[in-house]
Amino acid sequence: MQRRHRTTHAYMWKVLAIFLPAMLIAALAIRQHGPTEKSAVQIEKPAAETEAPAATTDE
Amino acid sequence: MAGRARDPGFFVGYLNSVPRPLAIFLVVGAAVLVGGMAGLAFALGTNVNDPGDGTFARKLGKQEMSGILLEKPYPILRVRPDAKNPEARTVMLTVPGKRSVKRRGRKLFDQLVDVKGFMFQRGDIDMLQVQGKNSLKAVEVAEGEAPPEFTPAPAESLGRWRLIGEICDSKCHLGAMRPGDGLAHKACANLCISSGAPPIFVTAEEGAVEGETFLLMADQDGGPLPDHFGDYVAILIQLEGEVERLDDLLVFKVDIDAAKVF
Amino acid sequence: MSVRYAPVGWNRNKIIYDVVVLAAAVAYILLYIKIAPGFQDVTKPTSGAILRAQAFGTCAFLMLTFILCIGPLTRLDARFLPLLYNRRHFGVITCAIAFTHATHVVSIYYSFSPLNKYVAVLASNTSYDRFLGFPFETFGIFALFLLLVLAATSHDFWLRFLTPPIWKAIHISVYVAYAAIVCHVALGSLQSKQSPLLAVIVGLSVVMVTGLHLVAGRIERQKDRNTAESAEESTDEAPWVVAGDVESVPDGRGIVVPLEDGERVAVFRYGDKLSALANVCAHQNGPLGEGRIMDGCVTCPWHGFHYRPEDGCAPPPFTEKVATYRLKLDGRRILLDPRPNEPGTYVEPVRVAPPSVTEA
Numbered sequence: 001m002q003r004r005h006r007t008t009h010a011y012m013w014k015v016l017a018i019f020l021p022a023m024l025i026a027a028l029a030i031r032q033h034g035p036t037e038k039s040a041v042q043i044e045k046p047a048a049e050t051e052a053p054a055a056t057t058d059e
Numbered sequence: 060m061a062g063r064a065r066d067p068g069f070f071v072g073y074l075n076s077v078p079r080p081l082a083i084f085l086v087v088g089a090a091v092l093v094g095g096m097a098g099l100a101f102a103l104g105t106n107v108n109d110p111g112d113g114t115f116a117r118k119l120g121k122q123e124m125s126g127i128l129l130e131k132p133y134p135i136l137r138v139r140p141d142a143k144n145p146e147a148r149t150v151m152l153t154v155p156g157k158r159s160v161k162r163r164g165r166k167l168f169d170q171l172v173d174v175k176g177f178m179f180q181r182g183d184i185d186m187l188q189v190q191g192k193n194s195l196k197a198v199e200v201a202e203g204e205a206p207p208e209f210t211p212a213p214a215e216s217l218g219r220w221r222l223i224g225e226i227c228d229s230k231c232h233l234g235a236m237r238p239g240d241g242l243a244h245k246a247c248a249n250l251c252i253s254s255g256a257p258p259i260f261v262t263a264e265e266g267a268v269e270g271e272t273f274l275l276m277a278d279q280d281g282g283p284l285p286d287h288f289g290d291y292v293a294i295l296i297q298l299e300g301e302v303e304r305l306d307d308l309l310v311f312k313v314d315i316d317a318a319k320v321f
Numbered sequence: 322m323s324v325r326y327a328p329v330g331w332n333r334n335k336i337i338y339d340v341v342v343l344a345a346a347v348a349y350i351l352l353y354i355k356i357a358p359g360f361q362d363v364t365k366p367t368s369g370a371i372l373r374a375q376a377f378g379t380c381a382f383l384m385l386t387f388i389l390c391i392g393p394l395t396r397l398d399a400r401f402l403p404l405l406y407n408r409r410h411f412g413v414i415t416c417a418i419a420f421t422h423a424t425h426v427v428s429i430y431y432s433f434s435p436l437n438k439y440v441a442v443l444a445s446n447t448s449y450d451r452f453l454g455f456p457f458e459t460f461g462i463f464a465l466f467l468l469l470v471l472a473a474t475s476h477d478f479w480l481r482f483l484t485p486p487i488w489k490a491i492h493i494s495v496y497v498a499y500a501a502i503v504c505h506v507a508l509g510s511l512q513s514k515q516s517p518l519l520a521v522i523v524g525l526s527v528v529m530v531t532g533l534h535l536v537a538g539r540i541e542r543q544k545d546r547n548t549a550e551s552a553e554e555s556t557d558e559a560p561w562v563v564a565g566d567v568e569s570v571p572d573g574r575g576i577v578v579p580l581e582d583g584e585r586v587a588v589f590r591y592g593d594k595l596s597a598l599a600n601v602c603a604h605q606n607g608p609l610g611e612g613r614i615m616d617g618c619v620t621c622p623w624h625g626f627h628y629r630p631e632d633g634c635a636p637p638p639f640t641e642k643v644a645t646y647r648l649k650l651d652g653r654r655i656l657l658d659p660r661p662n663e664p665g666t667y668v669e670p671v672r673v674a675p676p677s678v679t680e681a
Contacts, residue, residue, distance in 0.1 A: 004583075005489060005606060006541055012496050013534040020503055020527045027507035028520060030453050032295040032321050040266045043299060044219035067399070069613045071625035072406040075333045084400045089341040093348055096383065099522065100349040103379055104357025104372075106516035112364040157434035236429070237368045241513030245454060246445035247430035253445075254434040290448045320453065 108241070113181035113234030115188075122187060123175050124150070125198055127211055130168040132277030132284075132312075133257035134160035136187065137211035137305065139171070147212060149308040151186040151257045151275060153179075153230050159255020163195050171198045171209055179233035184273045184308075186233050186257075214310070217268065217302040222311065223321075224262035226276065226292045228252045232259060245293035252292065258284060260298065260311050268302055274311035281312055288315055295321045338407040342384075342414050349380045350418075370429040377422035378510070379519075382502055384415040386526040389499055393537035399611065402622050409475040412495070416465075416472040423465055426458075457509035464501035467494050477604075485606055503527060548579045552656050559647070564588050564657040567650070567673050570595065575619070577610035580659045585610065586646050588655060589619055589630050594670035596630035597646035597657055603664075604641060632667040 068078020077085065126138040134152040138144070152160045152174070164172070175194040179186040189195050200206045228251035231239030238244060240261065252258045258276040268274065278284055279300065300313035353376035358366055367375075388411050394401040431441040446456040471492055473479075480488045503523065511520055549562040564578045570590040577600055578586045585600035587610030598619060600610045607623030614620070618627035618636060627635055628643055635641040644661035648671045655671070662668065 005486075005493075006538075006545070008490075008493060009534070010538040010542065012493065013531060013538055016496060016500055017531045017535055020500060020531060023500075023504055023507055024520075024524055024527060026452070027511055031512055032453070038223050038266055040223075040262065040268050041221040042218050043221055046216040046218045069615075069620075069622070070403040070406065071615065071620060072334050072403070073330075073332045073625055077334070077403070081400060081403065085403055088401075088404070092341065092387065093345045096345040096349040096380075097352050099383060100352035100376070100380075101357055101360075102518060103522070104353035104376070105360045105362075106514075106518045107361055107363065107367055107372075107375070108513065108515050109363045110365065110367055114365060155433075157432075236371060237365055238371070238513075242454060242457075242508075243510050243513040244430070246442075246456065246458060250431065250434050250436070250441050250445040254436070289446060290451065290454065292454075294454050 108238050110237030110239070111181060111232075113179065113232060113237060113239060115234050116178040116180050116185075119178055121175055121191070122178055123173070124187070125171060125173045125207075126150075127209060128152075128164050128167050128170060128172045128174075128195075130161065130164075131282050132310065133255070133275065134164060135257070135275070135305070135308070136172070136174055137209075139207075139209040147306045149211075149305040151229050151259075151308070153186060153188050153256055155188060155190055157230075157251050157254040157256065160189055160195070161255060163189065167195065167197055171207060172196060173198050179230065179235065181233045182272070184233065184259075184271075186229055188230075212306065215304040217304055217309070219299060220268055220302045220311070221297060221299045222260060222262055222268065222274075223266050223295065223297045224260050224272075225295055226252075226258050226288070227261050228256040228292075229259045229273075229275075230256040232261065232273075240293065242293050248292050249289040252284070252288065253286075258288065258292070260313075268309060269304075271309045274302065274309040277310050277312045279312050279314050281310075284315055291315055291318045291320075297321070334403070335407050335410065338403075339410050339414070342411050346380055346384065346414060346418060349383070350376045353379070368429070370425055374422055374425035374429065375510075377418050377425060381415055381419035381422055382506060382523075382526070384411070384418065385495075385499055385502065386530055388412055388415060389495070389530045390533055393533035396537040396540060397533075399622070405623055406625075412468075413472045413475055416468040419465055419468055423461065452508070453512070455508050457505050457507075460501045460505035460508070464498040464505060467498040467501070471495055471498070480605065485603065489606060499530065544577070544585075545579050545583065548581050549657065549659070552651065552654070559658040559660070561649070561656040562659050564597070564648070564655040567595070567653045567655060570655070573614045575610040575612065577608065578657060582659070584659075584661070586657060586659070587612075587619070588648065588657065589614060590673070591617070591630060593673055594630070595648055595650075595655060595673055596668065596670045597648050598628060598630065598633050599644040599646075599661060599664075601643065602626050602641075603635075603643050609643070631670050632665055634665045 067084060068081045070077060070081055124138050126136045129135050136150045136152055138148045138150055140147050154160050173196055174187060174189055176188045176190040179188060198207060225240060227240045228248040230251055231247060260274045260276050262272050264272060276284055297319040298313045299317060300311055303310045354372050388408060391404045391408055395405050427438055427442060431438040434441055442458060448454045448456060474491060506523055549564055552561040552563050565576055570576050570588060572590055575587045575589040578588055580586060586597050587600040588595060588597045591614045598609055600608055602609050602621040604624055604626045607621040609619055609621055612620045612622045619630050620627055626641060629636060633643040633645040642665035644664045645666050645668045646661060647658040647668055649656050650671055
């Protein structure tokens with residue numbers, strides 16, 4: 001019984017030693033760093049202005 | 060069995076005497092624990108996000124305004140200019156708690172109403188929290204007088220835009236909570252929006268449309284966002300849609316399912 | 322120790338222990354919510370309720386980190402053993418702090434809506450199909466549930482009622498709770514924080530807790546591999562194994578002898594006598610062989626439970642019993658019969674020459 005307890009401990013920590021760092025690395029990998037330098041893009045001018053070329057960048 | 064050469068002593072919890080070398084070790088350990096926790100508290104407590112300048116502006120006092128109450132996409136007031144505020148403006152509306160103006164305003168939509176309440180303010184965007192008795196009612200007309208006329212300016216289209224930002228609930232973001240954005244706040248934002256707080260699209264300064272970093276959100280037809288909006292709240296996304304100007308408020312009409320997650 | 326149950330059997334050491342733990346927690350929370358805001362670089366201060374939720378949440382995480390380090394540290398250095406003595410109080414305090422964190426979160430994020438606040442906790446975010454925006458609260462709720470179960474069953478009454486093996490099996494789930502909290506933080510707060518500090522602290526916690534457990538586990542495994550060899554000249558029916566030399570057992574102490582089947586036996590020397598007991602304390606499976614002889618009894622290093630070395634029985638009025646083993650001497654070699662006797666069976670101690678002066 002004593003060994004079973006030790007084995008369970010050892011097994012759990014082997015699993016956690018892989019899972020926990022993997023979880024942290026994955027979490028850091030998905031962390032969003034805003035592409036704040038990207039400007040807003042006007043795809044289409046308002047209908048009233050007509051025939052304006054598409055995909056004009058605003059500023 | 061290691062360290063037998065220098066025996067620190069044997070600790071038995073219920074015996075009050077602790078061998079001296081062990082006692083010294085434990086006192087040092089306790090100091091490290093308390094000091095370490097204090098240090099970590101200071102480090103973590105000072106390294107918080109800047110939650111911005113959103114605030115519940117109670118100190119401005121109770122505000123009164125009148126205008127046309129609109130239901131869609133979310134309850135807003137097209138404020139009628141008056142002597143004090145000669146500029147036409149559009150204000151998002153909320154009520155105390157995570158609730159919608161819709162219930163109180165259900166018989167008043169598209170009518171000229173008088174509204175009272177307190178402001179939430181962040182930057183140059185604000186929102187009125189309708190609060191108090193008789194704080195939302197149809198404009199009263201004295202007998203014999205003609206009902207006041209007010210026709211808000213029509214919505215001005217600014218074209219289709221591709222914007223990068225985060226969907227937030229207006230109320231928390233404008234100051235009900237600081238911080239009122241980010242993933243830790245996602246469930247709250249979802250609950251606020253589904254309970255009736257107008258969702259706003261918040262962009263960085265660089266990604267603003269005509270200098271506005273806050274846009275009220277709507278679906279493509281100008282109605283509220285579909286029920287599954289929650290998957291896209293509180294994360295950085297790219298959306299495309301028509302931007303309309305209602306006085307000083309921009310409305311971003313999007314197909315939320317076309318959102319691109321970064 | 323075991324005849325009757327008081328809510329908490331207080332003694333001076335437990336009080337000191339609790340005072341230190343509470344001092345650490347109170348210092349942490351007060352600094353976080355009262356002092357640190359004065360040094361924040363913010364346009365307007367963080368909402369008080371959110372600050373408190375952050376303070377209690379991070380405090381509980383850090384305290385759980387310390388708690389989980391105690392076990393392996395005691396395997397590496399016996400001086401940490403006193404930290405184990407009252408670890409359950411540490412755990413209960415941590416659970417209370419985690420609970421306070423949860424109540425703050427529920428009362429700010431999930432209240433004031435038409436929905437019941439507890440329903441709102443589960444219904445507000447249902448993005449279970451994605452990593453970014455996953456309802457990380459679920460991990461927190463799960464961890465809190467485990468911590469509450471552990472705190473509720475932490476008393477010796479439950480240890481007795483459930484028996485140590487079952488109690489231990491339940492309480493090993495604290496590792497699952499820790500893993501759930503790491504997920505809770507990684508998918509929640511860590512995603513929102515602009516400062517990398519929290520990520521660094523969580524990373525260090527994971528490295529420390531995991532590393533210590535792996536190292537301690539390795540040491541234990543090596544001990545288990547180093548099993549007692551059988552004594553070739555077994556003349557009678559018993560499969561005698563060599564436990565060690567008489568000189569390897571200091572007076573008043575024991576040695577731990579790992580057996581082939583994974584059990585461990587504690588061989589004690591007290592004056593001119595040698596006795597052998599199972600190494601596992603009947604209370605919480607503490608390692609008896611690392612204990613001492615006090616007042617003529619083997620004393621567990623964890624909670625000080627007593628056993629008479631010759632029959633493995635706790636002295637009256639206590640009722641715990643552990644298995645005993647037969648010993649015999651072959652010159653200066655101690656031979657051990659690896660077959661355990663029924664717990665509480667009297668075995669005549671083996672007589673040796675009194676310890677030499679140099680050993681004391």
